[in-house]
Structure formats: structure tokens, C-alpha cells
Amino acid sequence: MQRLTAALCMVGLLTVPALAAADTEGDVEGYQGDARVLMQRITDGMTRSASDADGDGRVQRAEFIDGTQAWLNDLDRNGDGVITADDLAL
Ligand SMILES: [Ca+2]
Ligand SMILES: [Ca+2]
Numbered sequence: 560m561q562r563l564t565a566a567l568c569m570v571g572l573l574t575v576p577a578l579a580a581a582d583t584e585g586d587v588e589g590y591q592g593d594a595r596v597l598m599q600r601i602t603d604g605m606t607r608s609a610s611d612a613d614g615d616g617r618v619q620r621a622e623f624i625d626g627t628q629a630w631l632n633d634l635d636r637n638g639d640g641v642i643t644a645d646d647l648a649l
Contacts, residue, residue: 593649601647604630 587598603609610618610626618626636646 597647597649600633604633 587595587602590598604626607616607618609630610622612622612625613619631642634642634646
């Protein structure tokens, strides 16, 4: 659970700046190898471009909810409907 909490905190730290400045969107600089791949998967799901389904530059509530569902499904590696540390393990 601590790893999941840590991973979600990292998501928050990485995605808030990414949402605020498009030029840093999805930036996972500082991560290498498998950790970089994992962090890229996590951050890609929370970018504006991933959620803005109609491409109008804004994320409407329905787009956010649909995008979040797709993001969670992507992170749920074993498909049990729950994101755990095992899903985020390297
Ligand atoms: Ca939109
Ligand atoms: Ca899971």
C-alpha cells in the first residue's frame, strides 16, 4: 500500500505541472529504464491531450471521467478492477 501511495503521490507531483504547462506535458525526465516506462504510462493517462477526446483544448467533465476510466483500465495490469501496488510493480 505504501508503494501505491508513493506512486500516486508521484503522479500528482508529475501531472500538476504537466497540466499547467503544455511544454512539459508527459515529461518523465529523471526516470530510467522500466521506471521510466511505468512513469510514462502513468503520466500519459493524466495529460490534457489524453483526456481531451474532442480536441477542443479543454477537458469537459465527461471527457475527464471517460479518460480516467481508460487510464485506470490501462494501469490495472491484472484486470481485477483494482489498482494495487502489484499493478505498478516493476
Ligand atoms: Ca474537450
Ligand atoms: Ca489490479
